[in-house]
Amino acid sequence: MLMVYSFIVxxxxxxxxxxxxxxxxxxxxxxxxxxxxxxxxxxxxxxxxESKKISLFNSTLxxxxxxxxxxxxxxxxxxxxxxxxxxxIANEFEKLIYKQKKKIKITIESAEKLNENLLKKIKEKFxxxxxxxxxxxxKINKQLxxxxxxxxxxxxxxxxxxxxxxxxKQTLLRSGL
Numbered sequence: 001m002l003m004v005y006s007f008i009v010x011x012x013x014x015x016x017x018x019x020x021x022x023x024x025x026x027x028x029x030x031x032x033x034x035x036x037x038x039x040x041x042x043x044x045x046x047x048x049x050e051s052k053k054i055s056l057f058n059s060t061l062x063x064x065x066x067x068x069x070x071x072x073x074x075x076x077x078x079x080x081x082x083x084x085x086x087x088x089i090a091n092e093f094e095k096l097i098y099k100q101k102k103k104i105k106i107t108i109e110s111a112e113k114l115n116e117n118l119l120k121k122i123k124e125k126f127x128x129x130x131x132x133x134x135x136x137x138x139k140i141n142k143q144l145x146x147x148x149x150x151x152x153x154x155x156x157x158x159x160x161x162x163x164x165x166x167x168x169k170q171t172l173l174r175s176g177l
Contacts, residue, residue, distance in 0.1 A: 018067075023097050025070050026090045032064060033086075044084055053078050104130055107137040110148040111160075114138065 033040045039060055043053050054075055062071070077083040098104060106126055108114065114122075119136060126134045141149075147160040 019097050019100070022067060022070055023094060025064075025067055026093055028064055029061065029074065030087060030090050032061065036060075043078065046081070050079055050081075053083075098135075101133070102131075103133040103135060104152060105135045105137060107139060107151040108148055109139045109141045109144065109151070111140070111142060111144040111146050113140060114148075 033043070039056070042048055042056060045053075057074065057078060058071075061074075074083070074086070077086060077089075094105075104126075108119075108122065119138070123134050123136050143162065144160045145162050145165075147162075147164070149160055150157040
């Protein structure tokens with residue numbers, strides 16, 4: 001079902017060059033709804049009248065969404081009681097666009113901010129390895145102590161010190177020390 005909705009948005013975009021702009025608009029809406037939990041709660045409320053949800057959505061987001069087709073798509077999701085799927089639809093849409101553009105998203109989680117030179121080298125290595133353009137997303141996680149975790153889709157490459165310490169601890173416990 002999610003794939004169908006995201007496919008509809010992708011097919012609705014006649015000009016392929018506008019797909020990335022659609023994607024940016026979708027990300028902007030998602031971000032806006034996360035930053036405005038009261039609006040999110042109202043739009044997700046099943047007992048709240050659809051016409052009022054649409055009116056609220058229109059008045060609040062009309063300045064964010066430039067593309068009328070995308071705006072109509074979100075209105076349709078509200079009318080059909082599917083707005084609760086917007087985040088999943090946005091993720092599926094992003095996957096479709098990235099696949100079409102031969103692009104991948106890689107998230108790097110580290111204990112502290114990585115310097116730009118290191119990030120550039122990491123990006124270049126991944127682009128060479130995967131033969132695709134890479135979008136790096138950076139997240140700080142102080143609990144890692146050091147090292148990093150790298151996420152590509154459902155794959156996780158855990159190079160954190162915490163993981164190595166836990167593995168060392170398990171080795172010691174198994175050996176009876």
